[in-house]
Structure formats: C-alpha cells, structure tokens
Amino acid sequence: MKVLTKILCGMIALLALTGNSAKVYAAAAGQIQFVAGSAQVTSESGKTHLLKKGDTVNEGDTVTTAPAAAVQVRMRDGGIVAMRPDTRVKIDSFKFSGQEDGSERNVLSLVKGGFRAITGLIGRVNKQNYRVVTPTATIGIRGTDHEIVVVEPGSQLAPAGTYNKVNKGETFMSNAQGEVDILPNQMGFAAAGQAPKLQPLNLNIFTVAPAPQAGRGNQGEEMRDNAVVDGTVQGQGYVPVFMLPPIVTFTRSPITATYMAPGPLICITACVPGPPVTKTVTF
Secondary structure, three states: OHHHHHHHHHHHHHHHHHHHHHHHHHHEEEEEEEEEOOEEEEOOOOOEEEOOOOOEEEOOOEEEEOOOOEEEEEEOOOOEEEEOOOOEEEEEEEEOOOOOOOOOEEEEEEEEEEEEEEOOOOOOOOHHHEEEEOOOOEEEEEEEEEEEEEEOOOOOOOOOEEEEEEEEEEEEEEEOOEEEEEOEOOEEEEOOOOOOEEEOOOOOOOOOOOOOOOOOHHHHHHHHHEEEEOOEEEEOOOOOHHHOOOOOEEOOOOOEEEEEEOOOEEEOOOEEEOOOEEEEEEO
C-alpha cells in the first residue's frame, strides 16, 4: 500500500511539473536575435536584466532600448520586431499554439520610440488578433510589413502623435475619433484627441522604399522584402547573427547599421573567404 501511495504521489508531482513547464513554454513570445548597445527587459513582476542574443522574451515583458541601441526580436510565430533606439515596447498578450486556430493573439503596446514589424502567422488568417496599441491610436493589419513611431510632446523631430508607415500589405489606424486605411508607402498620423489621417511621408522619421526593378515584378519585390533564414521569414534589413560585430554604429533615424562581413569566396584548390567588406543595413 505504501509503495502504491509513493507511486501515485510521484505521478502527481510529475504531472504538476509537466503542467508548469507547459505554462512557461506557452508564455514565451520570442527570442532576441541581436542586441546593439544597451537594452533591457522588465518582467511583469518587476525584475529587470540586460538583454543579450538568445534571450527569451515572454508575454507581459517590457523591452527597452537605450538612446543608442537597437534590438531585433524573432517572435514565435515567425514575425520580426526591429526596435529603434530609445524605444519601449510591452508584450501585452501573446498566444500561439503553432496553428492558426483562432486562439492565436499578438498585442503589443508601443509606449515610446518606434519599431518595424514584419508579421508572422498571427494575423495572417485572423487579422483581428494582431494589434499595436499606442497612446493615440490602435493599429491593426491586413497582412503587412510596417513601421510605427510614437513622437512624444516637446520633441523636435515632428508633431506629437503616432506615425504608421506601410512598406508592404495594408494597415489601419483607429481611435475614438475615427479610422483610416494605410497602403504601401503611405503614412498615417494620429494626434491625441484627433481622428487618424493620411499625411505626406515624414522623411525625418521614415525612408522611402526603393522602386521595384524593371523585369522583376512581384517576385522580385517578394525576394527583396523577405528572406528565409532558419525556416523563418525575416524582414528586409535582417542581418544574420553570425555577421554581427561586437560594435554596430547607428546614425539618424531610421536605424542605419554598418558591419564587417566576410568577403566573396575565393576558390582555387580550395574555397576560402575573401577580404572582409563593409556593409550597411537600414531598418
């Protein structure tokens, strides 16, 4: 009888441990792909630590970049979030079971600063399940690569409010005063207490996407905007982790990073990398 009791207690403990592990896994929202400069994450319980490549971010976490830093996060549904310097983003809700069954959800709060997001599986079918909340508007998608910037009052960059530029796909901005749809290379703006509206692209905040090259058509555009790395769709401006140097130099906004990359292969009797070359990436 005592042996049976011990076995039952062991099974109960194992089930409890398994349940807790599943709960921890379910809370994981993404993984840090690279960090340039100083960035930190704060959990819902208030614990804070500096971020490094490979760290996990969870539902409820707040990620903050320093004024000269940037972070790229690969979300668990394959999406990409590239945070600008001096940015704070909270992962309000992230649910993803690996399938688009309607229960998936990705809700981010952009408190300040900006980021570029290339959406993953969440929002591909159930588009209402992806949202970005800012102080002056809520942004939804219709399948997209977009950039959002919150300009705070008193900034010399531009009038205060939320700026949303679409690179590919479509988004909409809404608040209590109204709603507006934004198409590629368009910019929406929402000031406090005002309905969102379309405005000319603010070049102090965003850059203009390059025009498609002749003869490449939609296929060329798709290849230019996205690349597949490790089976996950990565956004334009993605730098493979192994090519990142210890120090990345950033200039103005949007982010421009310069780094040293291996040169083209030189093959005689064997193939070896050529002299390193300097490359530049913008996101």
